[in-house]
Amino acid sequence: MSGGGWSGIPWSWNLFTDIRLLWSYEFMRNAIEAGTIIAILAGIIGYFVVLRRSAFASHALGHTGFSGAAAAVLVGVQPVYGLLIFTMATGSGMAVLGNRASSRDVEIGTVLAFALGLGLLFLSLYRGYAQEAYSILFGEVLGISTAQVAFTFWSSLLVLALLTLIYRPLLFSSLDEDVAEAKGMPLLLLNLAFMLVLAVAISFAVQIIGVLLIFALMVTPAAIAVRLTSRSLWAVIVSVFVAVTAVWAGLFVALWTNYPASFFIVGIIFVEYVCVRGVGSLRETALLQGVEAPEGDGVRSLRNASLIASVSQVLFVVGAALLTLALLAHPGGAWDPGQLYARASWAILALASAGILGAAASLLYFSGFRKMSTASREFINPAFLTLVGLLGIALTAGGLGLFLSGVALAASAYGLAPVAELFGVPLVFLGAILSVVGLVGQAVGSWRMGLRYQERALRTGAVLMVLPLVGYGVTYLGYRRALARGPAPPQSGPLE
Amino acid sequence: MGGPTSISAERVEVRYRNKLVWKDATFDIRPGEFVAVIGPNGAGKTTLFRMLLGLHWPSSGALTVFGARPRRGNYRIGYVPQRHTLDKETHLECDKLVRLAYPGTRWGPGKRWRPLQWGPRFNLAAERDAAAQALEDVGAPDLGTKALGALSGGELQRIFLAEALVGNPDMLLLDEPLSNLDLRRSRELVETIHGVVRSRGVTTLLVAHDINPMIKCLNKVIYIANGKVAVGTPDDVLTSARLSELYGVPVEVLHDSRGNIVIVGGEDDRGEEGA
DSSP states (O other): OOSOOOOOOOOOSOHHHHHHHHHTSHHHHHHHHHHHHHHHHHHHHHHHHHHHTOHHHHHHHHHHHHHHHHHHHHHTSOHHHHHHHHHHHHHHHHHHHOGGGGGOHHHHHHHHHHHHHHHHHHHHTSTTHHHHHHHHHHOOGGGOOHHHHHHHHHHHHHHHHHHHHHHHHHHHHHHOHHHHHHTTOOHHHHHHHHHHHHHHHHHHHHHHHOSTTHHHHHTHHHHHHHHHOOOHHHHHHHHHHHHHHHHHHHHHHHHHHTSOHHHHHHHHHHHHHHHHHHHHHHHHSGGGSOOOOOHHHHHHHHHHHHHHHHHHHHHHHHHHHHHHHHHHHOGGGGGOHHHHHHHSHHHHHHHHHHHHHHHHHHHHHHHHHHHHHHHOGGGHHHHHHHHHHHHHHHHHHHHHHHHHHHHHHHHTTOTTHHHHHHHHHHHHHHHHHHHHHHHHHHHHHHHHHHHHTTOHHHHHHHHGGGSHHHHHHHHHHHHHHHHHHOOOOOTTSOOO | OOSOOSEEEEEEEEEETTEEEEEEEEEEEOTTOEEEEEOOTTSSHHHHHHHHTTSSOOSEEEEEETTBOOOTTOTTEEEEOSSOSOOTTOOOBHHHHHHHTOOOOBOSSTTOBOSSOOSOOSOHHHHHHHHHHHHHHTTOTTOTTSBGGGOOHHHHHHHHHHHHHTTOOSEEEEESTTTTOOHHHHHHHHHHHHHHHHHHOOEEEEEESOOGGGTTTOSEEEEEETTEEEEEOHHHHSSHHHHHHHHSSOEEEEEOTTSOEEEEEOSTTTOOTTO
16 A cells, blocks of 8 residues: 555444455455465465575565566556566576575675666656655555456466476475485576576565565565474465465555555564564573473462463453443444443453453463473473463553554544554454464363373363363363372383 | 496596596495595595586596496485585474485386476375385484474484485495594494495495594595595505505504504694594
8 A cells, every 4th residue: 555545444343344345345355365375475485485595585586676667667567577577587697696696695785786776767767756666665565456466376376386396306405405416406497497486476575565575575474484393384384374364464454554554564474573583482491391390280280270261261251242232332432442441341341351360371371281291291382382372462462552552542633643553453463363372272281181181071171172261161170170080090001 | 356346446537627636546346335535625535426426527537336437316326415505594304304305216118217306296105114214224213303403413414314315325425424523423423324334235435534433344445645546445555655655755654552543644744634
């Protein structure tokens, strides 16, 4: 979106009607379709970019694309064609210089600066200078036509087919170039094919996110993924997931708040990256090394945790119901915090206590799994995931606080209000995702406890965690019985 | 002598960028032999490997590998280079690297081996079993699920060895696998390699700076120095007379009570090569 100015969507509090409404606008449909295709493409190719360490090369390819797009604008064709020609030409050049050449910072940086300068010259020769420059540099996702979506789709399909053909030798030569050479793999050809694939992906991604922000979509999702898993297939899946959810959330929030989608996409990916780096280093530290404690202590913590979590869930359901009732009674009051507080004070109180109790329960779950991990290493991952969930709750609370203060400020007409809202919404979104991760961790941990204690109620409760209210309740019963009974003897042990 | 040879060199001379590296190398390596390639830095040890791999050609003389001219992409050779592209930031399972090196199935008319597999692989079971076997053979069955970037130097060398072994080669070329390893780790790795040499009957050439960790397992030594190449059994080559002749200056080979060797002199009279 170029600077906003469009705010025609009548929003409601019903997410489903909102999404149906969005889908009824053609430009919105195009944006979502193109965004999804490009996010999938970027997520997959980004994995190879990270493994080959050609992140800076891909950044530079985007910049040479700027002069291409500018040249295309000057001669009056779609910028994407100029992007494709210029990035493919530069990519081929880099490939001929060799894979090692694409990590030469100084050479790449020099070419990059020249390409930006050239783009500037082309654009200044063109009259609608500022507008076009803005959309190439920062993306113009809402300006994508139906024909462009089709072009993007078929080209992406072609590129992915090529990548499927070459991925094995490509991956191998990325990891062990000398052996690949000795094995007779055509390194130059592989390099060339990959740079062309990368050039196409970058040319499309520039339409969404712009030349300057390309790094966030092409590289960071894969960088997040490789920190979470060292399996290549899972890494590609996570990378695609991160890219696609960021693009969707970015588009949705952008339309809602009327600020540029590029910012939200980049912002969400950035916060995710910081969290993964932060949590990743937590994983290495003593926090997860387990503590020396009798196993009963661990089970007791988990029992208390599931009890508190059940109460929190009850409060959450009650609060959500009260809030919905209040909003249904006065649909207009949602944007007026004063009115909202007055009409739904009980609901807000219930939700706030649900959040606090939920955080306390997560903390107890974490401590319980950590104690269990001295008895069995299989509880380290549940402890880790619970910690992630705790982070999610904190982010949700922080984001909600920012958002609400933004709304409150808007009511009293302060200029800073949109900024608070801007940062608040993606944080809530991200926090919600991470909270679900924590929930999964608790479910997995309860399942493993159920196996360890041969307690069916725990395993049933773990599965029922899809409905947290029921799941927490049933696992609470399970933990109580497990505590009374003690662990089952190991099945492979000698019988006496 | 006669009989089949794994490597046969006849008056081979090699140049690199028109500069003579070494000349007059005549030797035979027989199947299943464990050979150390020793010599100072820049003497042309890696160049020998590159010639065997078909990446560099002798300027004169005849060199054959399994009775044929060396060629690039020879599936019968497993290669572990000295340098690797990997670093601490490589978040990929070891198992994956080994499996990617699996050369694939025979295809087409006759018994041609497919050196690299394009596209997705469908006979995953064969690949998985071959990788598991290779990891087992190098004594690292439990490293498969670890990330490459998280391994220690010795563990990494085992993975590279498995990567070279997974194609079931008849010859292994190992370029300085023992560098950066302490003496104990070196001995352990040599034991592993020697076990593979015996159980798989694979001809193995190993470039090293220090001959002592492997001196008891070796069949032959290739000593490259001063533009010349000396080949023979360790007792034959590592003598004061032979090395003095090779370097053209007096060199002394000292033996300690446990069979370790120290070489004094040779490199400008100051090096302690092999110590």
